[in-house]
Structure formats: structure tokens, C-alpha cells
Amino acid sequence: MTTRDRADACPGAVQTHLAADGRLARVRVPGGLLTGPQLLALAQAAVDLADGALELTSRGNLQLRGLAEDAPPELARRLHGAGLLPSEPHETARNVVASVLSGRAAGGLVDARPVVRALDAGLVADAGLAALPGRFLVTVDDGRGDVHGLTGDVGLVAVDPDALALTLAGHETGLRAAPADAHRLVLRAAHAFLAEREAQRSRAWRVTELDDGPARVACLVGGSATPSAVPASDPPVGSVDQAGGLVALVGLVPLGRLTTAALDVLVQVTAALGSEVQVTPWRSVAVPDLPDEYVDDVATALHHAGLVFDAASPWAQVTACAGLPGCAKSRADVRADAARAVATGTLPVTGPQHWAGCERRCGRPAGSTDVLAVEDGYRIGAG
Numbered sequence: 001m002t003t004r005d006r007a008d009a010c011p012g013a014v015q016t017h018l019a020a021d022g023r024l025a026r027v028r029v030p031g032g033l034l035t036g037p038q039l040l041a042l043a044q045a046a047v048d049l050a051d052g053a054l055e056l057t058s059r060g061n062l063q064l065r066g067l068a069e070d071a072p073p074e075l076a077r078r079l080h081g082a083g084l085l086p087s088e089p090h091e092t093a094r095n096v097v098a099s100v101l102s103g104r105a106a107g108g109l110v111d112a113r114p115v116v117r118a119l120d121a122g123l124v125a126d127a128g129l130a131a132l133p134g135r136f137l138v139t140v141d142d143g144r145g146d147v148h149g150l151t152g153d154v155g156l157v158a159v160d161p162d163a164l165a166l167t168l169a170g171h172e173t174g175l176r177a178a179p180a181d182a183h184r185l186v187l188r189a190a191h192a193f194l195a196e197r198e199a200q201r202s203r204a205w206r207v208t209e210l211d212d213g214p215a216r217v218a219c220l221v222g223g224s225a226t227p228s229a230v231p232a233s234d235p236p237v238g239s240v241d242q243a244g245g246l247v248a249l250v251g252l253v254p255l256g257r258l259t260t261a262a263l264d265v266l267v268q269v270t271a272a273l274g275s276e277v278q279v280t281p282w283r284s285v286a287v288p289d290l291p292d293e294y295v296d297d298v299a300t301a302l303h304h305a306g307l308v309f310d311a312a313s314p315w316a317q318v319t320a321c322a323g324l325p326g327c328a329k330s331r332a333d334v335r336a337d338a339a340r341a342v343a344t345g346t347l348p349v350t351g352p353q354h355w356a357g358c359e360r361r362c363g364r365p366a367g368s369t370d371v372l373a374v375e376d377g378y379r380i381g382a383g
């Protein structure tokens with residue numbers, strides 16, 4: 001069991017973090033869902049106030065880097081205007097990921113989007129839940145198993161079209177609710193986590209960091225905790241057929257960095273179609289609702305802007321922390337080194353690998369092999 005001796009220090013959009021390349025702001029995007037105007041506001045803020053790009057995080061949130069010391073108030077003003085900062089006290093608590101293309105792609109039992117919206121509204125309306133740690137994660141899975149596999153602290157997974165099951169750190173609780181009510185189960189479980197943390201006089205960031213966390217939190221909400229048998233599934237990459245003859249494109253974003261060029265294309269597409277985008281916890285972006293005749297042009301434009309639509313690409317295997325020059329703790333420019341290894345076909349291992357500039361290994365996905373910068377190069381598989 002991990003013991004924390006301090007509150008988490010996750011950055012937010014208001015509580016920015018001072019990095020080596022300027023202030024870093026993290027904008028929570030519940031469910032990863034962004035309307036066209038929200039994407040435009042973020043893209044403009046990235047150009048006007050930061051380094052021009054948006055970074056995707058492992059929880060489907062977005063970061064702006066290189067902000068000037070006096071930029072955060074203007075960023076907050078713009079985010080408020082775009083509906084991306086509904087409550088400053090809750091800014092780091094709104095960590096909600098949802099199934100990719102839910103309500104659009106085949107296979108889902110429910111549409112996760114209204115569940116996410118109700119959950120987010122309930123969360124920001126509840127003053128007590130502003131105390132949730134920035135590392136606390138909620139997953140809303142439409143039954144396909146994609147985000148359930150991320151083992152959120154509290155989760156919902158659809159088990160039939162009329163019911164979602166409550167999970168705690170990958171354990172089933174035996175509790176279920178209809179789609180319209182399921183968000184209330186999550187809010188109760190979040191309160192139960194905070195109550196159990198208080199009872200244990202703990203500073204835990206995650207349910208599993210509590211003594212017997214899943215079982216005790218489940219007990220507080222009237223359930224029990226048994227290991228989940230819901231199978232995990234891989235997220236989609238490339239084109240995905242939707243109902244009604246529409247198509248979605250899901251593009252990998254190398255190193256999670258959405259450049260100004262890629263943002264320009266995404267903004268144009270969402271403006272032209274009145275659609276939205278979804279950023280995912282796997283550092284990809286989904287562009288839904290494309291009429292068939294637009295798919296090739298949009299895919300080509302996004303490919304030229306750096307997105308990857310081939311699940312077999314080495315980019316599907318590579319993640320990296322910020323490294324130099326963004327992080328002063330780093331021993332190397334890990335992103336440049338990883339990009340060079342991809343370009344030259346010299347990745348040091350096969351399979352998922354996380355390049356990191358120091359032992360903290362920020363942003364490391366579970367199951368990745370470490371490619372850790374050391375004084376004289378990289379060490380593979382360092383724990």
C-alpha cells in the first residue's frame with residue numbers, strides 16, 4: 001500500500017505548474033469531449049498564450065506549455081467563456097474518461113455521453129467533492145471494456161442497455177443503476193472514498209492506497225468488492241463506421257502533442273460539420289460524424305499534420321514524458337530521442353514502451369517497458 005505524506009500537486013488551469021519552459025496548465029475535459037467552439041478556444045489560447053500546441057495526457061485531458069508568468073488569468077477567462085472551467089474549486093477533480101465514440105461506434109450497450117455530462121454537473125455542484133485528489137480517476141464504459149481496463153478509482157460499466165454496474169479500482173460492487181441515475185452512484189462512491197480516507201487519517205490519492213480500499217469503500221456505499229471479470233478491449237485506430245453511413249477517424253497523436261497544424265485541421269473540420277472531437281486516454285483524437293465523401297480528404301490533411309491512422313505504426317507503442325527542455329529533472333530530450341528512434345526504425349524494444357527522463361516516469365501507461373534516460377544513454381526495463 002502506498003502511503004502519501006502530502007496532498008497531490010496535479011496542475012490545473014488555474015493552479016498552474018512552473019516547469020522549465022514556463023507555466024504548464026492542465027485543462028480537464030470530462031469524457032474527452034470537446035465541441036468545435038471549445039476546441040477553437042483552446043487552439044487559440046495555445047497560440048496566443050502558450051507554445052502553440054496542446055498536449056494530450058494519459059487521462060484524456062489537455063495541457064498548454066510555455067505560458068508566460070502573467071498568462072494564467074487570461075487563460076482562465078477564456079476557459080470560463082468556453083465552458084471548460086465550470087468551477088475553479090473543482091478544476092483538478094474532474095478526471096472522467098469515457099468509451100471512445102460512445103453512442104456512435106457499434107458494440108456499446110449505452111451512450112456514455114449523457115452519463116458523463118450528468119456526472120460532471122453533479123460533481124461541480126457538490127462542494128465537498130472539490131476535495132477529490134487530482135489523481136482520482138472515474139471511468140464510464142459503455143460496455144465495450146475500453147476504459148474499464150484503465151482501472152479507475154470509481155467506474156461505471158454498462159452490463160445491458162438499461163443498467164450500469166459500479167466498480168471500485170477494478171472490483172465489481174454488485175451495485176447497478178439505470179443510465180439516467182448511474183452518475184449518482186459515482187458521486188456516492190466518491191464521497192465514500194473521502195469519508196474512508198478521513199476515517200483512516202490518510203492522504204491517499206487513489207482507492208487502492210487506502211487500507212483494504214475497494215472493500216471498505218464498497219461497504220460504505222452498500223456493496224461488496226469482488227475482482228471484475230469484464231474483459232478489457234483495445235481502443236480503435238483508423239476509420240470506424242458509425243450508424244447512418246457516417247465515419248469516424250481516430251488518429252494517434254505522436255508523443256501526445258497536437259501541433260498548431262493539426263489543431264488548424266481539426267478546427268476547420270469541426271467548424272465545417274458542426275461536429276465535436278474526442279481526445280482519448282491513449283493519446284489519440286477521434287473525429288466523428290464524417291460523411292463518407294469527406295473521409296479521405298480529412299484523413300490526408302490530418303496525416304500531413306502528423307496524425308497516424310495505422311494501428312501497426314511504431315507510434316502506437318511509444319509514449320514519453322516531457323523530458324528536456326520542458327522538465328529540468330530530465331537527463332535527456334526523450335521526445336526527440338524517441339522520435340529519432342521511430343524515424344530510423346531503431347526502437348530499443350518491441351511493444352509498448354515509455355521513454356522517461358528520470359525515475360519518476362511521468363505519464364507511464366501500465367504495462368509499458370521503461371526506456372529510462374541515465375547518465376550514459378538509456379536503460380531498458382528499469383523499474
Ligand code: SF4
Nearest residue numbers: 321327357358361362
Ligand atoms: S519523468 Fe522525470 S524527467 Fe520526465 S517529466 Fe517526469 S519528472 Fe520530468
